[in-house]
Amino acid sequence: MKTAIQIPEYKLFIHPATISELRKDIWIDDPVAAKLTIYKKKYDIDLAYRGNHIRDLKKKSYRISFYKPGMYRNAKEIHLNAEFKDPSLLRNKLSLDFFYDIGCLSPKSQFVLLKLNGKNEGLYLELESVDAYFLGNRQLPTGAIFYAVDGDANFSLMSDLEEEVKTSLGLGYEMKNGTAQDKGHLEEMIIKVNTISKEAFEDEIIKYINVDKYLRWLAGVVCTQNFDGFVHNYALYQNSDTGLFEVIPWDYDATWGRDVNGEVMEEDYLRIEGFNTLTARILDVKKFRHQYKLLLEEILDSKFNVAYMKPKIQQIHGLIRPFVEKDPYVKDGLDLFDKELVYILDFIEARGKYIRTELTNLT
Template identity: 60%
Template sequence: MSTSQLPLIAIYIHPNDFRELRRDIWNDEPVPATLTFHNKRFHIDISYRGSHIRKFKKKSYFISFYKPYFFHGAHELHLNAEYKDPSLMRNKLSLDFFTDLGVLSPSSQHVLLSMNGKHEGIYLQLESVDEFFLKKRNLPSGPIFYAIDDDANFSLIGSFDQKPKTVLDAGYERKLGTKEDHRYLEEFIYKLNTTTRHEYESVMSQILDVNKYLRWLAGVVCTQNFDGFVHNYALYRNPDSGLFEIIPWDFDATWGRDINGKEMHYDYVRIEGFNTLSARLLDIDRFRNMYYHIMKQTLDHPFTVEFMKPKIEKLYAQLRPNVFHDPYIKDRIEQFDKEPERICTFIEKRNAYLKRNLSSLL
């Protein structure tokens, strides 16, 4: 199997700009560069991306295109190093899994990256959640808010200081829409917290796509992304329906490993998940019943070894020849080889654990 199976992205940054980029890993100001893909040249801006991942020796990047303005229908893309995931596939497996559950989810594919002629190894190319993400899916343009820190916890209390929030949209950054659109987000946060139990079903059904939220919840619970309940997501408000939908993001700490790549026990996250919104929705009989049926269907089909194993094996076969040539992970080939089986074992044990707990939802 040849290494050319994965597409190559070649980036060139002028040495002066490269020095500027590397001078401060926390600086979000991009530098100009050129990107070549399948012999086509693009002028781009490039910066580092992520929070704690910037400290790793294999960096992740955020790219925006300005000449030409589009790259395969996208204006921006993310190149994730997936450095702490020894399988390199957990993020992609998760995002594809959410798509299978009927949840809006970014598309992704593995690529090879070279930077100024130096081979940087395997990366996951991720679609940006923006107006073009909506356009590709024939969805109307509406506000998108990124959950950028743990204050996006669906609560009136801040995660960091445990004090009442001074602004209701704390923890979010607007990606699309206008300043006025923040009122929808503020109203959403306020109502999900203050509406009485008696009115909750009616009020939430008018501002949230509850079915899709519960599908997302099932996905986070199955893949066991501990951070995913208060972080690692975006909110999109569909202007036609007036309902918010939730979109997953950064799901590499899943399928039995945490953000540091350490093993996470299969029963670490309970079947109801966490966060204020989930707790309040599951306190309503109709919504709890809806979640029970979504979870049961998920455990019967997509979240099974039978369904996931061919996907895992296909990714493993694509990636393995390229691991040898990745300067950051080539010494970890033995661990990489064990990961498909480890992920399958996690699915088996997690599935059995969740099935044992299904009755608690009735």
Template identity: 50%
Template structure:
């Protein structure tokens, strides 16, 4: 089946574009228009991301004003993937999480022009919000984004007490009363005796979901994804928090700067500055379940045989468009080398994790 890469056209008045470019750290949006398939949408536009805002190829956040929705979304994110020479890592990761049964946003590559100038290939990311839940028939519930590495499920960060218990979290959906649920979760994580931990934590966290998410983060090796780059959703029917991946550019053997990350850089337990992961893996029954999940994934999903067709398919679909991307076309040889690079990473990472499974024995 063909992977259709649609064209999006952004139009921003000169004075508004100057305002946007004048301060890349300003989150206040400017007005503009998005045209897709001859339909015009009135939108608000702002830059998105953290360190990526200083790159030449910017990422954008679009909020739809009139009409209020676009393909069932109130807002979308256009990710430049500037430091990913393949431009497929984020999508490959999010699709991988879906394959291992972890709730995950949809993603779609697009071609973008801004005021008639070609900006190149972007990845459109679905926002994790109330409409995200509605599309999947999920109960309402608050949603939080982990916006920096203070979102480590701990009272501490770098051996210092955090000023606020919810440092690192930004509420996307909900109201101020919902903060109490997250505060209670973090408090229970940090104050419950280890012998009582399983009984208590299962009242707050969907354990199977969490261990599958941890498995996905460990396989794809998102180094900062254990205390950052995730979302939390509290299912109002079960009362349990579920965790979702978000922003997975720096994966499959590449660092945030595009450099090589060796296949054994992240241990099989993940980065244990995530206090919840650390505590869960102290519990024999959870270590056993985590090992079982990992073994299943390593056998069926995190393999060259399973992923090669997906990688080659995305690469071949994007290649003609990369040749017109002003930021990527000069490095087309690097782009062409990436499928082999990713497949070699999968082979090496899989072998490493299989060898390390013994560390999860009780």
């Protein structure tokens, strides 16, 4: 008999004067001291707001670092996402679980109920931080980790933001784990992506990129239709044993048929060839293009379809519904929350059909 999945309650205490300090400027990343109680165990933590376009929403998202005790469930840092723009509240988790199912490295996530100084702040999605502990918990070789923080993380020599040659090849990335030497490896990889000749690309790029893992990540972005995913919403991990880079998804709420503002995104909005310089160069190689086509076909048959996804969606929807009813920020949207289950399933059906019709582009 399966044990029922529980949603833990996180009790956050922030001194009133500290709350005023935190709210004075929501764009400051400096953390404040706070306390967190989980299952009656108390933690001293550092807390800061997180996100870019979501910071000025009334339901805030948070980044939490543990310092006394210094770890929680083998993690030094976690993220609490409000998922406020997603009427289903489940797109981010659904996406990250989907990436894991198709063979990508992906952060773990769970829903939690948050209380702030005794006040119910509603349902949050706890996201595992992609850092050295992320690697250790999976018994992966240590390695550099870079967060793609803006559109300049486009694998190009040209800036996506300024439309001119980059002044530094590290633009668009924030190093989460690693050394100055690792920054050099990142810059070398970007140079090679842009300068290896067409004739040599197939043989040379596999010295820098784990192409199989990259194509799996690409398939995940294309299926979930995360438009920002090609230059944002990911982390780069360089495996120290192989020296190869692979991509880890991050922040996937704008998916499954809705954009970053929660508005409808039609199933044909994102082409299956994707974007960014590295994707274009990899798919320019016939062997890799064929590999990607076979991978998409396999995922459509086995994972990205209503039969496979429906029970997963129903389980998460049923788990969080009682908490959505009581969430002070989203309880008035309960009717839309219920309709989202069918909406997402309809998107999967329509998106799957669209991808199949476009597979001939990969021959």
